[in-house]
Amino acid sequence: MKPEIPTLDDVARGANVSTATVSRCLNSPEQVSAKTREKVLKIVKKLGYTPNFGAQALAAKRTNTFGAIVPTMNNAIFAAGLQAFQEELGRNGATLLLASSSYNAKVEEEQIRSLVSRGADGLLLIGTQRSENIYHFLEDREIPFVIAWSYQENKNRSCVGFDNFEASHALTTKAINLGHKNFAIISAYTASNDRADNRVKGIKAALEDYGIETQNLPLIECEYSIQNGAESFRTHIEQDNRPTIIMCGNDVLAAGAVKQAHEMGLKIPDDISITGFDNIELASVIEPALTTVHVRHKRMGMLAAQVLLKQIEEKSYRDNIKLDTQIVEGRSLGRPCYQQR
Amino acid sequence: MKPEIPTLDDVARGANVSTATVSRCLNSPEQVSAKTREKVLKIVKKLGYTPNFGAQALAAKRTNTFGAIVPTMNNAIFAAGLQAFQEELGRNGATLLLASSSYNAKVEEEQIRSLVSRGADGLLLIGTQRSENIYHFLEDREIPFVIAWSYQENKNRSCVGFDNFEASHALTTKAINLGHKNFAIISAYTASNDRADNRVKGIKAALEDYGIETQNLPLIECEYSIQNGAESFRTHIEQDNRPTIIMCGNDVLAAGAVKQAHEMGLKIPDDISITGFDNIELASVIEPALTTVHVRHKRMGMLAAQVLLKQIEEKSYRDNIKLDTQIVEGRSLGRPCYQQR
DNA sequence: TTGTACGCGTTATCAA
DNA sequence: TTGATAACGCGTACAA
Numbered sequence: 001m002k003p004e005i006p007t008l009d010d011v012a013r014g015a016n017v018s019t020a021t022v023s024r025c026l027n028s029p030e031q032v033s034a035k036t037r038e039k040v041l042k043i044v045k046k047l048g049y050t051p052n053f054g055a056q057a058l059a060a061k062r063t064n065t066f067g068a069i070v071p072t073m074n075n076a077i078f079a080a081g082l083q084a085f086q087e088e089l090g091r092n093g094a095t096l097l098l099a100s101s102s103y104n105a106k107v108e109e110e111q112i113r114s115l116v117s118r119g120a121d122g123l124l125l126i127g128t129q130r131s132e133n134i135y136h137f138l139e140d141r142e143i144p145f146v147i148a149w150s151y152q153e154n155k156n157r158s159c160v161g162f163d164n165f166e167a168s169h170a171l172t173t174k175a176i177n178l179g180h181k182n183f184a185i186i187s188a189y190t191a192s193n194d195r196a197d198n199r200v201k202g203i204k205a206a207l208e209d210y211g212i213e214t215q216n217l218p219l220i221e222c223e224y225s226i227q228n229g230a231e232s233f234r235t236h237i238e239q240d241n242r243p244t245i246i247m248c249g250n251d252v253l254a255a256g257a258v259k260q261a262h263e264m265g266l267k268i269p270d271d272i273s274i275t276g277f278d279n280i281e282l283a284s285v286i287e288p289a290l291t292t293v294h295v296r297h298k299r300m301g302m303l304a305a306q307v308l309l310k311q312i313e314e315k316s317y318r319d320n321i322k323l324d325t326q327i328v329e330g331r332s333l334g335r336p337c338y339q340q341r
Numbered sequence: 342m343k344p345e346i347p348t349l350d351d352v353a354r355g356a357n358v359s360t361a362t363v364s365r366c367l368n369s370p371e372q373v374s375a376k377t378r379e380k381v382l383k384i385v386k387k388l389g390y391t392p393n394f395g396a397q398a399l400a401a402k403r404t405n406t407f408g409a410i411v412p413t414m415n416n417a418i419f420a421a422g423l424q425a426f427q428e429e430l431g432r433n434g435a436t437l438l439l440a441s442s443s444y445n446a447k448v449e450e451e452q453i454r455s456l457v458s459r460g461a462d463g464l465l466l467i468g469t470q471r472s473e474n475i476y477h478f479l480e481d482r483e484i485p486f487v488i489a490w491s492y493q494e495n496k497n498r499s500c501v502g503f504d505n506f507e508a509s510h511a512l513t514t515k516a517i518n519l520g521h522k523n524f525a526i527i528s529a530y531t532a533s534n535d536r537a538d539n540r541v542k543g544i545k546a547a548l549e550d551y552g553i554e555t556q557n558l559p560l561i562e563c564e565y566s567i568q569n570g571a572e573s574f575r576t577h578i579e580q581d582n583r584p585t586i587i588m589c590g591n592d593v594l595a596a597g598a599v600k601q602a603h604e605m606g607l608k609i610p611d612d613i614s615i616t617g618f619d620n621i622e623l624a625s626v627i628e629p630a631l632t633t634v635h636v637r638h639k640r641m642g643m644l645a646a647q648v649l650l651k652q653i654e655e656k657s658y659r660d661n662i663k664l665d666t667q668i669v670e671g672r673s674l675g676r677p678c679y680q681q682r
Numbered sequence: 683t684t685g686t687a688c689g690c691g692t693t694a695t696c697a698a
Numbered sequence: 699t700t701g702a703t704a705a706c707g708c709g710t711a712c713a714a
Contacts, residue, residue, distance in 0.1 A: 005482065007706095007707055007708085008707065008708060008709095009707080009708095017684075017685085018684070018685045018686075019685090019707090019708075019709090020684075020685060020686080020687095020709080020710075021683085021684060021685075023708065023709060023710085024683095024684090024709095024710095027709080031683075031684095032683075032684085033683060033684090036683085036684080050454075050457070050458040051458065051707085051708070052399070052706080052707050052708070053395075053398060053404070053458060053459050053460030054394075054395050054396070054397070054398030054399030054400075054402075054404070054460060054692090054706075054707075054708090055395070055399050055690090055706065055707035055708040055709090056395070056707080056708060056709080057394060057395030057398065057399075057690095057708095058393070058395035058396050058398075058399050058689095058690050058691065058692085058706090058707080058708070058709090059395075059689080059690060059707075059708040059709040059710080060690095060708075060709060060710095061395075061690080061709095063394070063395070063459075064459075065438070065459065072424065073414075073420045073421070073423055073424040073427070074417075074420060074421055074424055075417070075420070075622070076415075076416070076417055076420070079414045079415060079416070079417070079420050080414070080415055082414055083413065083414040083415055083441060086414070086439065086440065086441060087441070090440065090452075095438055095440065095455065095456070095459050096438070096439050096440070097406075097436055097437070097438055097439075098427065098437050098438075098439045099427065099431070099436065099437070100424060100427060100428070111431075113391075114436065115436070116391075117391040117392065117394060118394050118404075118405075118406065118436050119394035119395060141346065226622055226625070226626060252622070255622075255626045256626075258626070259625070259626055262628065281416070281567055281593075281596075281623075282622075282623060282626065284567070284600070285567060285596045285597075285599070285600055285623065285626075285627050286626050286627055286628070287603065287627070287628045348690095348691055348692090349691060349692065350691080358700075358701085359700070359701045359702070360691085360692080360693095360701090360702095361693085361694080361700075361701060361702080361703090362699085362700060362701075364692070364693060364694090365693095365699095365700090368693080372699075372700095373699070373700085374699060374700090377699080377700085392691080392692070393690080393691050393692070395690080395691075395692090396690065396691030396692040396693090396706090397691080397692055397693080398692090398706095399690090399691080399692065399693090399705095399706050399707065399708090400691075400692035400693040400694080400705080400706060401692075401693055401694095401706095402693090402706080
């Protein structure tokens with residue numbers, strides 16, 4: 001009763017050729033005469049033959065499968081880029097193996113090993129920050145990988161990303177020029193997240209450029225969530241020296257901050273300015289729309305896939321691609337009230 | 342220079358046992374004496390041995406890999422459920438193969454075949470609506486699958502979902518009781534999307550329960566996006582017989598509608614009520630907060646994984662799990678103005 | 683252009 | 699409890 005799954009042998013028998021010929025018909029058709037090719041493909045269709053994955057992987061030593069480890073799928077930050085990555089893989093006949101690390105370095109390391117042992121031909125990693133061990137692990141096994149969401153000049157490691165420091169620096173400079181001097185920050189944990197870290201560093205650097213003290217800069221680190229954004233906002237506002245602007249590590253935190261501001265009856269941007277980062281859909285929908293940093297997530301995902309595929313073809317290929325970002329101006333950033341006229 | 346990857350043979354040689362014993366140590370340790378087990382595991386560790394995926398798949402006829410095809414990763418609707426699905430798989434030593442169909446039935450079918458030929462042990466499918474062909478394909482090959490996001494009584498097919506009709510019906514009834522008579526709908530394309538279809542049907546059924554004509558009910562179908570929500574909203578509003586409420590197929594569309602209402606200077610809910618569906622984060626952040634339907638996405642993803650894993654263990658296992666939903670009351674739904682006092 | 687035959691690294695059966 | 703050994707299904711030198 002079991003509908004036996006056809007194998008290469010079955011096809012070969014049906015077409016009166018050898019298994020080698022059938023294999024060639026499927027993998028390098030140009031090596032086979034049109035006539036036999038046709039004959040073979042007809043049988044393939046008739047039998048509904050599909051290559052056995054395990055056998056193929058074993059013999060060919062590749063799976064056409066690529067792994068990605070993202071910190072989370074819970075918010076839109078990585079979703080768009082990942083979708084683009086997956087689509088580009090699909091266009092090239094490859095599939096995506098997905099894992100998420102919950103922003104936990106240890107989990108990420110396990111996931112990397114797991115995906116590799118699952119036969120991933122290459123990996124997409126988010127950000128640069130992880131133990132050298134794991135880089136060695138990949139390099140020893142010659143597993144191609146590409147780092148996304150962060151840009152880093154490094155001839156030995158491919159990346160497709162943007163300069164978080166620079167973008168954050170530019171946004172901060174803009175705020176300073178509007179008259180802000182009293183800053184506060186809500187960020188993701190910077191210790192294990194180079195994107196978050198660089199965004200904070202970008203803010204500090206810009207402040208220092210203008211001689212603003214950063215020693216006691218109020219900074220709250222938390223996981224990305226609306227709830228955390230709201231709570232951190234409250235904490236900042238209730239400090240003695242209330243900031244005129246709160247810069248958030250991403251739009252999700254900023255959305256929480258905006259929500260909380262409404263609840264506390266604070267006018268944005270008159271009483272308090274708020275900025276985000278990433279320009280996810282959220283940013284344009286909330287009132288007032290967020291001033292944030294636009295990142296071309298889809299393009300990044302697509303390019304990451306292309307770089308990875310190139311590294312499969314050409315082992316020594318490496319590329320560092322820097323995508324530019326741009327500030328999106330919403331009404332959440334304005335002059336501080338003592339500057340208004 | 343190539344650091345040769347160790348095989349089972351290497352371990353066997355190193356430990357002075359047969360490959361069979363090594364294999365047993367790894368897969369069913371209880372069959373091996375504590376002494377040899379220890380000896381073997383030491384060598385495994387020393388050599389950094391990891392089983393070869395292809396060989397394992399070939400010999401064991403399973404990959405410990407599960408596929409999922411979601412319509413899109415671009416919005417948060419599927420992300421949370423998918424993450425939970427993936428995490429539950431991870432807890433059971435399995436991995437997720439991910440593909441997205443862009444809401445295209447043909448693409449979905451290709452993806453299903455592709456994931457199966459990539460060795461997926463089972464599949465997560467979204468919604469019930471697809472060709473019988475593809476169901477037969479899976480059933481012929483005895484590939485376990487579970488349908489999520491839709492509930493359907495069906496002894497032969499597992500599902501973990503909620504009743505879109507019922508939820509939508511309840512929400513509509515609530516609106517009617519507030520005094521609304523003049524409805525309009527913005528929905529995803531219903532032809533290939535049973536969730537969207539049932540949501541629309543739920544609305545119509547509720548209206549008919551109260552003797553409200555549904556023959557000429559204004560209905561716009563479009564892809565989920567803020568932009569489309571905004572445009573469809575405008576179209577509805579500019580009709581001769583302006584509705585007092587616009588019910589949206591999901592929160593993303595509703596967010597677009599709210600945005601457009603602001604731009605057109607319409608007060609929500611006095612001038613126009615708006616409802617969503619899904620209760621994604623967005624819903625609570627926009628002003629006014631959306632009245633929407635809460636769905637326990639995470640629980641759904643987790644349960645889907647559990648059902649799937651059970652089907653692997655016990656071939657004939659099937660389950661239909663219905664999750665309840667609840668209406669979340671935001672200020673986007675209120676009495677129509679002619680009803681206000 | 684086609685066929686032969688071996689190897690890939692496991693798991694699983696059977697016997698010891 | 700352990701060891702030989704036969705599959706598993708495909709890719710690919712090498713030969714014809």
